[in-house]
Structures are given as structure tokens and as C-alpha cells.
Amino acid sequence: MLYILDVITLGNPLPSHPTPKSMLTGSELLAKVKELGDVGKSEIVRACGYVSSKKDGGERLNFTAFYEALLDAKGVELGGTGKVGKGGRKLSYVATVQGNGNLLIGKAYTALLDLKPGDEFEIKLGRKQIRLIPAGATDEDEE
Numbered sequence: 001m002l003y004i005l006d007v008i009t010l011g012n013p014l015p016s017h018p019t020p021k022s023m024l025t026g027s028e029l030l031a032k033v034k035e036l037g038d039v040g041k042s043e044i045v046r047a048c049g050y051v052s053s054k055k056d057g058g059e060r061l062n063f064t065a066f067y068e069a070l071l072d073a074k075g076v077e078l079g080g081t082g083k084v085g086k087g088g089r090k091l092s093y094v095a096t097v098q099g100n101g102n103l104l105i106g107k108a109y110t111a112l113l114d115l116k117p118g119d120e121f122e123i124k125l126g127r128k129q130i131r132l133i134p135a136g137a138t139d140e141d142e143e
Contacts, residue, residue, distance in 0.1 A: 023049040023065075029073045103130070 024032050029048055036044050042061055045051070050066040051059055071077075091112075097103050120135035 023069070025069050026073050029069055033070070 032048050033044060036047060039047070041063075045061045045063055045066045046059075048066060048069075050062040050069075052062060054060050091108055095103055095105055121132040122135055124131040124133060
């Protein structure tokens, strides 16, 4: 979430710089967009409170946050409910055997499980499956 700071000029806050509390969402956002009608996109984003301050004191319009809030208000869900890795991509939950025979799981998955270097696992082979069980745990503990 981006936070917006009011810029004070001669002791008076600028009215065009709303606070984070004024970032409209849900039905309030839809009503404001409808109310504004044929106004330019920048003015709609600004009027709905999706503005932040740059380091140089200038204004940044947060179009992405605005459009995400607008889609959410209209009930449109993008990307499903899958988990997202650190790089921002949706995790596929598929691993591929590499040319040297290694099976690489990947950092995004180990981070989800809070695994650290040196953590040990017992390898259980089943019919067309590989199970990794933390050393010292039983099969029943991990389900």
C-alpha cells in the first residue's frame, strides 16, 4: 500500500493531495467514477485518491492500484487464488528433472515452507511419486 503525505505550503495542506484514508474502494469507488463521467483518466485517479508524493515533491498517480481496486470493486478476480513466488509469478507446482538428473524444487517453494540451508529430509519413493519428509518426523505428522 502506498501512503500519501500532505505537502504543506505556507501552513496550508494542498487539497489535491488526499490522505491514504481517502483512497476510495468498493461501491464508493464505483459511484465516484460514475459521478465523474467524461473526465480524463488522470483526474479520475486523482479524485479517487490514488496519488502519492515523489521524492522531489511531485505528484505520482497510482494507476495500477486504482485499476486493481476498480476491478476488485466490480468483482473481477485476476490471477486466481494460487500462491505467488517472490518474483511475482504464480507458482506452477511442477518440477522438471534437469539434464544432469537433478530434481530442482526452487527457492520460492522452500521459502513458502521456511526451509533453511542444512535442513534434512528423508526421501520416500512410492508409485510414481517422491515424498520428502523432514528428518525426525513421521508420515502422519506432515499430512
